[in-house]
Amino acid sequence: MNHEMGSSSTKPEPMPIKKLSENVINKIAAGEIIQRPASALKELIENCLDAAATSIRVTVKDGGLKLLQIQDNGSGIRKADLPILAERFTTSKLSTFSDLSKISTYGFRGEALASMSHVAHLTVITKTKADGCAWKASYSDGALVDSKTGQKVDPRPCAGNDGTTITIEDLFYNTPTRLAAIRSPSEEYARILDVVTKYAIHNPHVAFLCKKSGSSSPELSTPSSSNIANAIKLLYGNSVAKELLDCDVHSGPAGRGQKSAGGQDRLDDEAMDIDEDEDAQASFDKPRSWMAKAYFTNPNYQAKKFVFLLFINHRLVESARMKRAMEAAYQTIMPKGASPFMYLSLQIDPRAVDVNVHPTKREVHFLNEEDITDQIADAVQEKLAEKGQSRAYEYHQTTLTGSLTGEGASTAKKRTRLEREQDDENLIVADDSASDDVKKAPSSSTPALDSTKRKIYSHHKVRTSTQDRTLDSMFPISSHAPSKLRSGTSLEADSNTSASNTPTSKTKDIKESECFLTSVKNLRKAVLKGKHRQFTEIIEKHTFVGIVDQHKCLSLIQYSTKLYLVNHDALAEELFYQLGLRQFGDLSHIKLDPPPPLRTLLEIAVGAEESTTESKLSKEQIVDRIEKILLDRREMLSEYFSLAISDEGNIESIPLLLQNYLPNLDRLPEFLMRLGPQVDWGSEMECFDTFLREVAYFYTPIPSLKSSVSKTTSVQIASSEQVEPEEGELWQIQHALFPAMRRYLVAPKSLLDNDVLQIADLPELYKVFERC
Template sequence: MTSSDPLPIRRLTESLINKIAAGEVRLLPRFQLWHSTCPEIIHRPASALKELLENCLDAGATSIRVTVKEGGLKLLQIQDNGCGIRKADLPILAERFTTSKISTFSDLTKIATYGFRGEALASMSHVAHLSVVTKTKSETCAWKAHYLDGVLVEGKPGQTVDPKPCAGNDGTTIIIEDLFYNTPTRLAALKSTSDEYARILDVMTKYAIHNPKVAFVCKKVGSNTPDLSTPPNADKPQAIRMLYGNAISKDLLHASFGAKKVQEAEGVEDVEMADAEDTNRPESWSAEARFTNPNYQSKKMVFLLFINHRLVESPRMKRALENVYSGILPKGASPFVYLSLQIDPRDVDVNVHPTKKEVHFLNEESITDQITSRLQRALAAQSQSRVFEYQTLLTGGIADPSNALSKKRKGKQRAQDDDEEEGEEGDDGKTRPSPPKKTASQYKVRTSMQDRTLDSMFPVLNPTQIQGGDPGPASASTAPKPRLLREITESDCILTSVQTLRQAVAKGKHKQLSEILEKHTFVGIVDLHKGLSLIQFATKLYLVSHGAIAEELFYQLGLRQFGNFTRVKLQPAPSIRKLIEIAVELEEATEESGLTKPEIVERIADTLISRRDMLAEYFSMHITPSGKIESLPLLLREYTPNLDKLPALLMRLGPLVDWTSEKECFETFLRELAYFYVPGPLCEPNSSTTEDEEEEAQAQAQDKAERWQIQHIVFPALRRYFAAPKGLLDRDVVQVASLPELYKVFERC
């Protein structure tokens, strides 16, 4: 066998199949149970194309041609010049649990290709007519085979099912015809053929950017001109210019960095790209980024993310990158960002959700913070605009008010200070102490908590006024009085995993941001449903996401009280199966998990019931053997969470908690519990006016209670217990005003 010959395809042993199906992949870090039971998800032509493109690249192809008819529903043909498939392997090519990439269970820990189960063709053979034409370099002719429901079938009536010899080039051609012909519900859910073809072009464009050495061609049947064509042996800037236009390529910056690499930026001088702390970090990763400078802007962000060469989506990372540009570009403008991450395959988890919507990886927050800070530095070196420079200093430090004075004004101020120190000489020749210094108006700081807040500036209707009373501001005497928070002591815990998590919180504390939140003055809630509030610190005004901050606060409170929680009793105790069923019914696209909704409900319920002893001991979550939940942990005694979110909490605890490792289990469980405690309603309010006055009055009362808890319980708890992480600076805390700067504007008016 030569080096260019394909590896043989084998059936996995029954023992190995059972281990995977039984969840013994828990030996792999961050590997979820969903992965072991769900086949490749083919929900539209573009998803089928993505799987096949990855197979072509795995086969070492340098040329990939795609032909499409009616958006890929009538015909989707992918031809490559890779290593091909051996004739002897064709009979089992479309069967489940057949692969050329693993043979033993230990191979799972070191798989480095796009996948290992080889089930994309198996899935397609069940929903389409599948044909394969393939030829290896060592064979004299190509072989053609037809498949249906995973097995070989005859190409024409009267023929045998065996592969037939035919003419063909080296490589493999996959032909998918009549996609979803036997699943009319799925077919009806798809949009127009033009929309499906646009999705196909989008997938090919992104893979062409990431693989510029490979020639990609895509065209419709009957068309002489391809809609996408890239030459072989190009580079990424050339590919971006050809596929996205010169407007992007001329404003493109490049950076490469990693945990133990020094970032290099093109066109950026004297930018320090490697932090000293990076050399001591345990994680092993690297990244390459191509991103536009502040001169480019578009209506919609183009974000290409590849992790270990696989095209994925990460909403968290996308939001973080959007926030990098939010202080640079005008409102409504967006950038172009291409990002390729290389991470240890054992640390990547693509199965954190039943429908596989998200991808997570270890140290995600830390890696995201490092990437965004490096990009921000590179952009800062390119942008000299006042807006950008002001935004980069929003919460990076607490500026000395004297720094705002010019040199001339500093000299005058110093002379005045000297005169005041000397004192004044009276008529009797004696020197009397000078009067106390007056603070300039622009440096006066409000410190009284009794001063007027933002809410008091707007009239609030109470329920009686809504039902026909006179409108007017709500009486202050009717508002509940603030309570003194009870002291929350840290529990004694000897578990190494918990101690490690507590140390990580202490180590990640951002000193200056923690000081802002510790000594702030609450101004008011800007938008309850979007989770935005205003706070004041010194002479600066900050817009904060109280939802994101509260989520981190409740996580830290849960970690602080680990194993010693106060309980919230639920009477009567509801059935967890009923609650999970409510949440699963509201979840979209659950059929893509490969499980029915009752199966998903039962699996999550069994997971929680089987671990009820651990949940009761560590988290005070008591579940009966019959599946009734009797109590929940209380993170903050004076705070009542919104129990409407309980079904969603129980549903998320199934797939989103890593039950296979002690430290990750505690961390992910507390994260989900903190998400449940975040103040706010279950969903956004309907913009249409309700006709039910009673429901409207009830919603008003609920909003009022939420506002009171946020102001009088959540924010005071922030002052006492919160260790603010640096990540909040990127997206959740923004300076919106500075009193000295505002006075400068008024002086010019």
């Protein structure tokens, strides 16, 4: 850049100001109001409630991007109003600006349907009680048009029930930037379920149903005769409902803290009716008066995230100030990192509320916000104090010596001799440096030790150190890098994972995905129900010793003073099943480039499978059948399991369960073949369960076998040198698999029978040497 270009004499001329076209104005406004499918659904649900609907059904496809349909049995829309239904600022809720000061309905600006018509294909079917038939109308850019030709037409008569059905298709089809910013369909569907859940709790007199298009069973369904407490129990579970308290607060003469007398035992929705309390009603009729109803959990319920449902004048809104105040009410009685559940409905004189401060009506402003917030927070604290609520700790006596007896084996009769010896010693010793310096702690089953130090016998010292040598370190190995096979199909992890498998890689925490599917929730509960507490403790606190036999899948681990021989193959299969269930709907993926053809891989696997000779079908028919099963369900496989199959039938990606751990792609054909006969495709829960079992089996580090599959597919990872495949498998088992077991494996009792064997016990070994 020269001097002249930077001088003041070359300043650019001012650009002329132009008036934007109507089309651009409407699309900008639509982008402010319809931010994602869930925000569109919120507007539609509010319209249904304004129409006095008692039943609302929501149908979703691809997270609401392909299809978002809502059906109600409300008052419907008059045929005469249909031509201007989707025009901007057309509404039946107000006529003058002063009407905003006393607005009591959800909608009032008349922009929701107009915005949807500008960024999606909008269709309305409606019928009032006075109409002899229903009327169907399609809209584009706010105008009534024919859905096929785009020409302006009048509404057409059709069959239909009383009420309105609104269908939104291809959301953001004409705004590619917004469409690209939308996250995965599963996440968008979770947001939709969250919106429906919150409105279902606040409107228990309305029956809500939400399901995916093509699904026979809904993910969410509530009856119309419910109350708020029952709705919370139905939608958030009994763990929340059994710990609920309720509280009424209002601006009456008594001031703050006027609560329902029944506490936790009086959780009916009738308390929400302000007509029950004449004093409260009289106060509410005065300007700037208010009343609130809250349902909140006592400190016995502890969640990782604060669930806060806030409705102001029946609108679902957000308020950072009120959320912080409610969290502060629990601050002194909840442990760090634990959060409660709270539902709060606040009714304020409409004259004191400004509802027109946010395009999506997500926020409202009202007078005396700080004072009202403080009074509600004080009432919550008073209620907790009134009931004498404090944390109720559950005490579980766990033996730290590695006993693998049942859950009830903590009695003196069932304890092993070594446990009794350790109880006598009254201490547990950790010697991380293998020196004589030890730390002492009192036994969980005996009184605390006095100040006198007692002698610690050598056979009770637990000697482990992260610097100690493992079995692998005693043999010369050129590298500990993961396997790198001959170049064929290159592998690329997605942006949420790291392709580097070096020992210095930091493993990210695997968070449990938010899922509203009942079947997935039941599978997760089954995993927790089958947990063996003591065996899980051994896995959590073990020290890896080394791999004894790779071909037999045997490894050594140490826990306390005991040494165990474990089948890492069986433990890994259970781990990967639980990791798949933990990340359901939010799995990372491994991209295959170039993507191998599905049919080719199936032909390889079926051709190598000897059991197919006994089938009545030919091998080609078997391939056809499995290929059809997978192609017909590819949308579900991609959304839930990150198994992406292109329209051409190529495998574009497979699920990635664990960072720094890659499955043996030589087994990919076998994995795809087994998805046909081994997965129960007829039932949702069994389908998810058996599919995840097959994914876990695919990930299991079974010793490599020479097969023709390796000629077709292989893995290529960034690495500094070539190493043998077995060497990489050993590295993954030690540095990825066993650390993941410590963090995530909920060990079931079924693994104890054949896959875990205690082979050494330090005190017993000392006795052997003493006899010698």
